[in-house]
Amino acid sequence: MDNEYFASINEVSKRLSVPAHTLRYWEKQFPVIIRPTTGAGGRRYYRAETVDRLIIIRDLLYKHGLTIAGVKKLLRDGKFPTSAAEFLSAMNESGTEHLSQIKQSNVTTPEKSIDGAQIDLAIDFLEQARDILQSA
Numbered sequence: 001m002d003n004e005y006f007a008s009i010n011e012v013s014k015r016l017s018v019p020a021h022t023l024r025y026w027e028k029q030f031p032v033i034i035r036p037t038t039g040a041g042g043r044r045y046y047r048a049e050t051v052d053r054l055i056i057i058r059d060l061l062y063k064h065g066l067t068i069a070g071v072k073k074l075l076r077d078g079k080f081p082t083s084a085a086e087f088l089s090a091m092n093e094s095g096t097e098h099l100s101q102i103k104q105s106n107v108t109t110p111e112k113s114i115d116g117a118q119i120d121l122a123i124d125f126l127e128q129a130r131d132i133l134q135s136a
Contacts, residue, residue: 006037006045015051016058026057029068032075056081064131073124 013020024044027034033053036044046054060066060074060081074080 005048007051009044012046012051012054016054018058023054030057065134066127070127
């Protein structure tokens with residue numbers, strides 16, 4: 001898409017095979033990266049870069065099994081990919097590193113308290129493992 005081109009919500013919905021109400025929901029969940037321009041009557045129009053981000057979100061959620069919270073975590077951590085392929089590549093490279101971090105943190109020891117960082121680390125690893133297995 002040309003950067004000067006604006007697509008209506010219906011055009012984007014058809015292109016991504018995602019209902020318009022889902023796109024509106026994603027706008028609320030990811031307001032930092034999904035900001036359509038509004039035209040007359042409050043109609044939503046999306047720039048090309050916004051459509052590209054929606055495609056990445058769709059792929060991360062539907063093709064790679066991430067949750068909304070998982071995508072939000074990528075955004076918070078500054079690791080939101082420029083493409084879903086970039087995300088998978090980074091995941092494959094860091095999967096063994098995450099596993100060793102989890103092993104070193106003694107997450108499975110019941111008498112020790114588990115902090116939020118250890119839980120986040122374990123969840124990240126499990127999400128990455130699921131994605132790797134699904135793409136195999």
